[in-house]
Amino acid sequence: MSIISDLFGGGDAADASKEAAGVQSAATQEATAFQREALATTRADLQPFRAAGEAGLPGLSKSVSSLSDLANDPNKQVSLVKDNPFFKLLADDAQSRLFANQAAKGKVGSGETAKALQNSLLLLGQDLLNQDVNRKNTAINQQFNLATLGANAAARQGTATANTASNISNLATEGANATAAGIVGAANAKTAATNSAINTGMSAAALFLSDKRLKTDIRKLGKDDIGLNVYAFKYKGDDKRRVGHMAQDVEKKFPDAVKTIRDIKFIDYGELHAN
Numbered sequence: 001m002s003i004i005s006d007l008f009g010g011g012d013a014a015d016a017s018k019e020a021a022g023v024q025s026a027a028t029q030e031a032t033a034f035q036r037e038a039l040a041t042t043r044a045d046l047q048p049f050r051a052a053g054e055a056g057l058p059g060l061s062k063s064v065s066s067l068s069d070l071a072n073d074p075n076k077q078v079s080l081v082k083d084n085p086f087f088k089l090l091a092d093d094a095q096s097r098l099f100a101n102q103a104a105k106g107k108v109g110s111g112e113t114a115k116a117l118q119n120s121l122l123l124l125g126q127d128l129l130n131q132d133v134n135r136k137n138t139a140i141n142q143q144f145n146l147a148t149l150g151a152n153a154a155a156r157q158g159t160a161t162a163n164t165a166s167n168i169s170n171l172a173t174e175g176a177n178a179t180a181a182g183i184v185g186a187a188n189a190k191t192a193a194t195n196s197a198i199n200t201g202m203s204a205a206a207l208f209l210s211d212k213r214l215k216t217d218i219r220k221l222g223k224d225d226i227g228l229n230v231y232a233f234k235y236k237g238d239d240k241r242r243v244g245h246m247a248q249d250v251e252k253k254f255p256d257a258v259k260t261i262r263d264i265k266f267i268d269y270g271e272l273h274a275n
Contacts, residue, residue, distance in 0.1 A: 028171045035171070039164040046153040046160075053150010060143035067136045080132060081125040210247035210258075210267040218246075228253065 070076050212218070215233040221243065224230050229249050234241055247265035250272065251258040257272035258265055 032168050032171050035164050035167050039160055042160045043157050046157050049153035050150050050157065053147045053153060056143045056146040056150065060140065060147050063136060063140045063143060067133065067140065070133070070136070077129055078125075081128050084128050210245055210250070211265040212246045212248050214264070215246075217241075 070080065214236055215231075216236050218231050218233045221230045221232055224245075228245050230243065231246060232241060232243050245267060247258050247267050250267050251265065254272055257268050259268055260266075
């Protein structure tokens with residue numbers, strides 16, 4: 001059937017169908033490679049931000065824990081103020097100014113002086129405590145922003161990976177469909193070619209090609225009852241041995257029984273046996 005389909009254009013159509021499928025399949029592979037390359041570039045571009053965010057997480061956790069402990073533990077607040085090297089200096093200065101002021105009023109030894117000094121030191125300690133809390137909050141905000149940057153980078157990497165996987169899956173499906181369409185198209189083209197041959201009006205027997213040029217290993221066996229030579233032969237490209245006539249021989253004696261299609265000769269056995 002392959003020879004018949006080639007004669008009626010089926011071979012060319014099948015080859016074209018397969019070639020088109022191959023082109024689309026190659027384009028699919030190229031697009032897939034581009035998707036993978038784009039994904040690798042995107043992930044590489046985002047990785048420094050993700051790494052920076054991940055590196056900042058331990059510090060953020062430590063800072064939050066430290067601030068929480070300070071806010072909930074009065075002893076730590078007192079220790080922080082007392083251990084501050086500036087507290088003693090500021091406290092001594094406040095005490096000197098307060099004593100000088102009270103001395104000017106003649107109230108240095110009064111209880112009012114001690115109360116005023118205590119209030120001054122409390123305000124000073126609260127101020128230092130607030131400053132430390134503000135510094136910790138600032139650090140936490142900075143670390144949180146860095147962690148958020150890392151989280152966003154990680155999320156974008158995940159989105160890029162998911163989108164690429166989806167795109168590659170779609171491309172793979174398109175490539176498979178193209179290949180399948182090529183195979184089906186080739187089969188349809190050959191079937192259409194065979195049907196075209198049958199629709200020319202030749203008998204089924206005529207589909208067995210009789211052109212001597214398509215045969216090989218030809219051996220003459222004798223003559224039939226109407227005087228035509230009978231041969232044993234093989235079709236080129238086919239190892240099966242067959243027996244029959246040569247269209248060129250038949251044409252010499254019964255020209256109406258031989259049909260020529262695209263320069264290939266067929267025997268119309270219906271016409272031949274009508275003689």
